[in-house]
Amino acid sequence: MKFRRSERLVDMTYYLINHPRELVSLTFFSQRYSSAKSSISEDLVIIRDTFENQGIGTLQTVPGAAGGVKYIPKVKKESAQEFINQLCTLIADPERLLPGGYLFMTDLLGDAQILNEVGKHIASAVSDRDIDVIMTVATKGIPIAQTVAHHLNVPFIIVRRDNKVTEGSTVSINYVSGSSKRLQMMSLSKRSLKEGAKVLIVDDFMKAGGTINGMVNLLSEFNATVAGIAVLVESEYQEERLVDDYISLIKLTDVDVKEKRIQVSPGNYFSEQADFI
């Protein structure tokens, strides 16, 4: 069956969005739609321009016989500012305050639309890096890892604080939680991670950086390397942080339990990258 341009545009948009950072050959599309490669090329120009104008992302063209096209998730700076400001307002709600100065964030980490945007924004910031896998620690890091993995089209793996029989053989390390200085254990299934893998570490929250530093140490047990670190919220921390090269969307600057006031600002997201659409 031959497809018309209008039908091709709808289906190609869907296909590309569902295969981020994957090289799709013109031959694939040409056969899928029984259409000439020249028509496919014209379609891709329309899609690329619309993606860029609408802040959906961009298309990278790889020339040559083994070439094709890749959808790269990207955001516009203005829409990133709008989204991060909206997150700041949500997080600064004093109703989030829990005993001990903790913040209730479970609703945000279970909101499919917000998570999708968080994943898109983190993916946009690291989309040019060579990343094989996303790593996080259970439980609250999982939604962040899953959405970033979705937008970067790579697998994600979960470090656990317990040892479950369903994980098979594991590698465990002890680490010191940065702010509470308690000794803790984390473990990762041996099969989860290949030697030499390039790993993006993500988490929902970072204070002293002890948990993330633990994951960095765990990676070296697998001879894997850190391709980057990204967190949803970083918290102001007076002492020296264990982690220094990271991306944060939000920065928690002050929590005043008595006055019931939470102060947040955008994280280092904008200073750590200049590469918007």
Added chain:
Amino acid sequence: MKFRRSERLVDMTYYLINHPRELVSLTFFSQRYSSAKSSISEDLVIIRDTFENQGIGTLQTVPGAAGGVKYIPKVKKESAQEFINQLCTLIADPERLLPGGYLFMTDLLGDAQILNEVGKHIASAVSDRDIDVIMTVATKGIPIAQTVAHHLNVPFIIVRRDNKVTEGSTVSINYVSGSSKRLQMMSLSKRSLKEGAKVLIVDDFMKAGGTINGMVNLLSEFNATVAGIAVLVESEYQEERLVDDYISLIKLTDVDVKEKRIQVSPGNYFSEQADFI
């Protein structure tokens, strides 16, 4: 700025895919693209036909002044059969066998592409039901809950087996794990669930159904109701199951540790629904 049809088709496809089951008014699209409603209506016919032909889903039109259009995620029966057969092959790999007859599934639950398809297929099966929220239990259920929530455009909540300070006040219940007959505890943050909510319970694995039955009991503490139950894998179970009305994608029929053989077949997915595209 006025959009051409080709640009509108690309952007509308992206918009609709990212807002499943949400009523979008023609006025919204008409203003977004500075285009007449009659043109938008023609666009939507092209999108609906392509979505249906390509197995992406369908568009429901709601007539009248408060009307508009809704993207409903749906799959084709043939592609569902293909996907579920592919999952069966993946799960039947004898390398998955762990001591005690457990199966290693962590790689599948961390594969962004597979999860996306799992979410789409479960969403397709329940897309006509009235569902406010998805519920699961930590840790392995989370990726399933998140992807189903993404495709149904509702939040998801996580029942925990521990009590964390960051959850605020919780409601806890004791339940008997069906196959091991052990008494266990599960808890849910009080703020997570509104009274009267209609809840789709999902999990990665079900044997006797004790954990899922625990979640059903927990729901009644919140005066919430069960809108459905869906699992990735159900396991053959000789005794009476605690849960009877559920959807499963895969059925584990036999695990022979000595012979290193895993037998799987499609779950009740096809018998429990007839409503494909």
